[in-house]
Amino acid sequence: MRWLMNVLTSSIGAKALMAATGLILVLFLVGHMVGNLQLFGGPDMLNGYAEFLHSKPLVLWVVRLGMIAAVLLHILSSIRLTLLNNRARPTAYKLKRPISSTFASRNMFLTGLVVAAFVTYHLLHFTFRATHPAFATLKDAHGRFDVYSMVVQSFSDPLIAGAYIVALVLLGLHLWHAIGSTFQSLGLMSPKLQPIVSAMSLALAGLLVLGNVAMPIAVLLGLVARTQGVTLP
Amino acid sequence: MTLMKLTLRIWRQKNARTEGQFVTYQLDNVSEHMSFLEMLDVLNEGLVAKGEEPVAFDHDCREGICGACSLMINGYPHGPLPKTTTCQLHMRHFKDGDVITVEPWRARAFPVIKDCVTDRSAFDRIMQAGGFISVRTGGTPDANALPIRKRSADLSMDAAACIGCGACVAACKNASAMLFVAAKVGQFAHLPQGQVERKERVKAMIGRMDVEGFGNCTNTYDCEGACPKQIPRRFINEMNRDFIWAALTE
Numbered sequence A: 001m002r003w004l005m006n007v008l009t010s011s012i013g014a015k016a017l018m019a020a021t022g023l024i025l026v027l028f029l030v031g032h033m034v035g036n037l038q039l040f041g042g043p044d045m046l047n048g049y050a051e052f053l054h055s056k057p058l059v060l061w062v063v064r065l066g067m068i069a070a071v072l073l074h075i076l077s078s079i080r081l082t083l084l085n086n087r088a089r090p091t092a093y094k095l096k097r098p099i100s101s102t103f104a105s106r107n108m109f110l111t112g113l114v115v116a117a118f119v120t121y122h123l124l125h126f127t128f129r130a131t132h133p134a135f136a137t138l139k140d141a142h143g144r145f146d147v148y149s150m151v152v153q154s155f156s157d158p159l160i161a162g163a164y165i166v167a168l169v170l171l172g173l174h175l176w177h178a179i180g181s182t183f184q185s186l187g188l189m190s191p192k193l194q195p196i197v198s199a200m201s202l203a204l205a206g207l208l209v210l211g212n213v214a215m216p217i218a219v220l221l222g223l224v225a226r227t228q229g230v231t232l233p
Numbered sequence B: 001m002t003l004m005k006l007t008l009r010i011w012r013q014k015n016a017r018t019e020g021q022f023v024t025y026q027l028d029n030v031s032e033h034m035s036f037l038e039m040l041d042v043l044n045e046g047l048v049a050k051g052e053e054p055v056a057f058d059h060d061c062r063e064g065i066c067g068a069c070s071l072m073i074n075g076y077p078h079g080p081l082p083k084t085t086t087c088q089l090h091m092r093h094f095k096d097g098d099v100i101t102v103e104p105w106r107a108r109a110f111p112v113i114k115d116c117v118t119d120r121s122a123f124d125r126i127m128q129a130g131g132f133i134s135v136r137t138g139g140t141p142d143a144n145a146l147p148i149r150k151r152s153a154d155l156s157m158d159a160a161a162c163i164g165c166g167a168c169v170a171a172c173k174n175a176s177a178m179l180f181v182a183a184k185v186g187q188f189a190h191l192p193q194g195q196v197e198r199k200e201r202v203k204a205m206i207g208r209m210d211v212e213g214f215g216n217c218t219n220t221y222d223c224e225g226a227c228p229k230q231i232p233r234r235f236i237n238e239m240n241r242d243f244i245w246a247a248l249t250e
């Protein structure tokens, strides 16, 4: 235990922890997006998928607990590292210019904070339905919980859709640096792999953004059919 | 020969305990053939002639091999010219009328001693923690008595090119010393002589690096861009791998 703490609080161990937890989050994001894209398959498909997930409470809770642990470790470790890093340069430069770094790589904590705020809102919105308690009563023709209507009605509000789009773009910025960075942090990079990993990082981050923003954008453009259900206040 | 008029904004600080501030100086007749340090020499001669304290800055070899010179010049460690130490930076890369901002390296682990001189002995202590080989290697061996692959020898030499200047720390937004330590770990990791203490070395040097108060790497690679010796990021990756492996097999 002591050994583990020593490793995880060392500079490289802490980065390996960031990378490992980050990787878990990325894998989840991929699964989450693929699942949700069933929105485009219509209410039957999406609501069926949601019901299928909830019919496996054990799997659901293992995934949920794993995600909570990964998110907590990732965020706590990032706060600790950011504080240490700020302390490592107590006097700022009058003039300091970036050389090889990117906007995304320099602003990981900032984009991370936006993502954290967004995830909190997202959970309150769709998982706990605290922002719109009326959603809880939505039922589709088969008597299942109507996820489809909840999503479509939410994203019909340009404010909500806009917030999702902005947050997802910033998440994309986080991931653009993060995915490639993971390889280096875990010592899996090599000069040969470097261009491939960079391209893959951009591609996967781009794919995750596009796939996810496609949903609010399609609803805003009226490309996704509306169904019955509650009207938003 | 072109002569330039320059405005210099230089960090002046009496000693480690006092607060510093920027002082502006005008220099006329700066030759484009001067090195940056020679330009500062001219400034200092003028200051001494006026009975003022000359600007303190580090330098030794003035040929780009010792790692003594430093200086943050216009926001870049060792100035805006890539792959070049401050002593090898020439004034032809500036133009008449330029305003040049000169600051010391800024890092908690590199406290300012005076003006633009910082105490970089934290690097020495990292070296003392593991930057050596303690196996008996005997006298000078015959050439090729110990076969080393060309590729390994080259990589070791690439890492050994690090002159310990600290530009990587200066450039890093986290004041991380990872590139320096990676070079010093990497120069041994590719040689047979370095294998015996390989795991202990990486743990000891990283341990010391953390104690000295350097920041943590976030893989932004400004270090690589600032390094006058072009130490590549691959050595950081290899050090990460060595450290993780050493921790897992403890």
Ligand code: HEM
Pocket: A015, A016, A018, A019, A020, A021, A022, A023, A025, A026, A029, A074, A075, A078, A079, A082, A105, A108, A109, A111, A112, A113, A115, A116, A174, A175, A177, A178, A179, A181, A182, A183, A185, A186, B217, B218, B219
């Ligand atoms: C969906 C959520 C998130 C995902 C998928 C994610 C993914 C990642 C990944 C893969 C890394 C790379 C680790 C490495 O460099 O080795 C990373 C780094 C990082 N993340 Fe996250 N992250 C998420 C949320 C957050 C949140 C909520 C915060 C903070 C409030 C945060 C802050 C950071 C910081 C500070 C770094 C390190 C920066 C760096 O090394 O350049 N992340 N993230």
Ligand code: SF4
Pocket: B161, B162, B163, B164, B165, B166, B167, B168, B169, B179, B180, B183, B223, B226, B227, B228, B229, B230, B231
């Ligand atoms: S790695 Fe490069 S920048 Fe860092 S100390 Fe060595 S020579 Fe200087």
Ligand code: FES
Pocket: B058, B059, B060, B061, B062, B063, B064, B065, B066, B067, B068, B069, B085, B086, B087, B088, B163
């Ligand atoms: S003075 Fe020796 S490297 Fe510049």
